[in-house]
């Protein structure tokens with residue numbers, strides 16, 4: 001496992017961090033024995049950075065990680081977890097959340113503590129006005145929090161405002177070969193680095209979109225260089241090629257993903273992409289951008305929708321239609337979001353309340369896009385067909 005040094009505090013961090021938002025599941029719950037075994041196995045192979053959050057897996061991710069780190073593992077790793085700003089209206093809320101997090105994680109200190117999903121400077125200012133930063137600084141003096149940072153989903157200019165507004169110990173951004181010019185962007189990454197702020201990268205595979213659902217043309221472009229390298233490997237190598245990136249987070253759900261990622265992390269150095277490999281990426285980006293309609297990463301921060309719409313599901317089906325040139329996309333859309341679901345969740349169920357848009361890190365105009373999805377994926381015959389199919393299949 002390759003490591004990089006946190007330039008701010010000297011921590012030697014594995015370049016692969018374990019994102020704890022996509023543990024394997026059994027039914028609706030985390031498959032605990034399997035997830036614990038995966039965490040411990042990855043530690044044995046050199047992973048020492050674990051990124052969770054108060055809200056991941058409906059609050060169960062922190063508890064699972066705490067459990068997995070019992071028996072001597074805690075001291076071998078750095079835990080990163082996050083404060084959800086939307087749940088903090090007064091300082092007391094933040095204090096209670098922190099107390100719960102320490103309890104769930106079964107620890108008395110958090111190595112890397114982030115303000116979760118800042119999207120603009122007013123959001124940061126609000127937390128400052130509530131005394132959150134002052135309180136975190138106090139916790140840092142006491143040793144309960146070792147490093148104060150933030151994760152970001154928003155526009156480049158907002159990132160620039162926030163990253164320069166406070167002497168951060170680290171920050172976390174979405175970055176991958178499709179998002180070089182999206183959100184914090186490459187210039188944001190370079191700005192953070194120039195300020196001496198270590199950068200943790202999330203969404204290196206854009207919520208799996210850079211692995212699954214790739215157009216044939218993209219796969220062929222990758223294969224034209226190397227038949228054995230997977231799209232995931234290409235994407236990870238692209239991120240690690242940046243020396244400004246300290247840790248890349250991967251939300252790993254299977255043992256195979258862990259084994260693959262660890263192998264790649266052991267082989268990949270900064271500034272190692274050849275000119276030929278860069279050309280492959282340029283071609284791939286061209287093809288992908290032509291075909292992606294809605295830049296949804298399936299993070300599900302917009303969920304649940306009070307009207308029952310599966311927002312990421314709708315966008316995923318819609319995007320797949322173009323990314324994959326999938327002729328059966330409309331049928332799959334009907335199957336998964338309407339006709340054969342116990343709870344229908346298709347786009348035209350949207351009541352336009354706007355609640356979801358406040359939470360979208362990609363700043364997607366969800367209502368407008370859902371109208372388009374409805375128009376393109378449903379059409380006028382959709383509801384009658386859904387109704388007949390449901391009756392036929394005896395679905396209430």
Ligand code: SF4
Pocket residue numbers: 304305306307308309311349350351352353354355356357366367370
């Ligand atoms: S705007 Fe539509 S999709 Fe968004 S939360 Fe409201 S009903 Fe759901």
Ligand code: SF4
Pocket residue numbers: 295296297298299300301302303311312315359360361362363364366
């Ligand atoms: S619409 Fe936005 S918040 Fe919802 S899943 Fe997609 S990216 Fe995430």
